[in-house]
Amino acid sequence: MTDQQTPHAATDATLSHASAQPRAQKDIFGYLVLITGVGALVWGAVAAVGTGWGFWAYTSGLKGVAGAFLLGVAALLMGLVQEWRVRKSTTPPLRARRWVGMLVALVYVGWVGTFLVKALTVPAIHDISTDLADPPAFQTLQMRADNLDNVPGADDAKMRGLTPEQRWAMVHQKAYGDIRSVRVNEPVASVVAKAERLAKARGWDVAISLPEEGRLEATETSAFFQFKDDVILRVRPSATGAGSIVDMRSVSRVGQSDLGMNAKRVRSFLADLTGTVTAAQ
Template sequence: MSTHANDPKWTRRISTCARAMAVAGLAIAAAGVTLARYDAIPKLAGFGGLAFGGLLALLAFVLGLIGLVLNLRHPTPTRGRAVLALVLSLPFVAFMVTRPALSGTVPAIHDITTDLANPPAFTKLPLRADNLTGVGTVDNWRSIHAAAYGDLKPVRIARAPAQVIADAARIAKAQGWEIAVEDPAAGRLEATASVSFIRFHDDIAVRATPADNGAASVVDVRSVSRVGVSDMGVNAKRIRAFLKELQGA
């Protein structure tokens, strides 16, 4: 009787299944994020593919461990399949698990601004119809926002609004944002930024209000994600970095 015939069937099956799941998980995730990046499918569908691929990778990792243990007890020709499953799935699982931790503790909101009472308005870029998703009311949004991002305030810059907007447009272009409105006379800028490999789109509005008889400006910024409920803290980070650079321009 051959060695293969004497191999424990469950060791072979589990090791083979682990390898298949690991490969499938990577393939589904790669297809999802790539198709979403080029808008062949909706962004959230692409993210869903990434999440589902991550789940398959987690199952592959567990089965790979089981298959490896079984192979140590009863060596079979499928030991390499269990090892390959672990090698393929571990980095992917680690990536998925660490994403929430890296974003820190942030609230499930996606509309972030320096002025809660009167956020900069979008005049050309449309504000999403479901912008209150996850919060329900404007008052709830303001309460959650104030508790999480109390450091975001208007900034005063000793430059005229027209110059501030010109500087803001230069910074935006350098960061790869797509400018939709650049109106120095009105003290207004609107632009769209892309986030992550999938290229989620976030819309930004910058408002420069005259101060000191026009010699200075009070600057407000608003950054809104087009899809999803939580922005994982991305919009607040963008506003902080943008204002810091604008103040130093």
């Protein structure tokens, strides 16, 4: 290399370094979006799993999930704003980090968003029964003490003067009118035995199964939060003696709204139990 070439090489290196610096500085937003998006997912997962492991109360876990949801929304907004800012830039920063962060945030926000939408479309109740006039009563498992506290409709003029149980029945009937007693053309003991097999196949913890009494009680536990919902199946001979009448009740141990999960459980279980669900007459 000659003395004349050295200044040119130094100049080229300086210009290259100078042009790279703005790109690196602008990509700070890419790192920020990536960290925020991944952080939202991790925060939400830790909040849910930590609740299931008993590290904190479920209310704290739900607050963590909600906070992570807002953080995920912030990651998406930051990514969109940065995309708008650099769309006409002559030296736009790399998009890979920003897009990965936005994608992770979108997955988490979308997942939590489905529950938020569900909460807006179902009533805030957590006790579902096929028989509203005479719900099956738990005998082995214990009904939550606050089951009828904060039942919707207390401020509704149409429900003024009704007891919490009457309001629950009205709200339940309006939202889940399809959930009713069903008839099965099998004897009581056979129905309960089949129900026990189905419950165990679903991974439920069967507290008691008494085919001769027509009763089964069990608990299902959710995956992340480890929420427990208690179920009772009551099977009685039909009035004509031909077959059995099956009633089912599913109750969440905590929370005001079950996001429709108990109704979904009752429908699904009875469909499997009867093959074709037929309303009892």
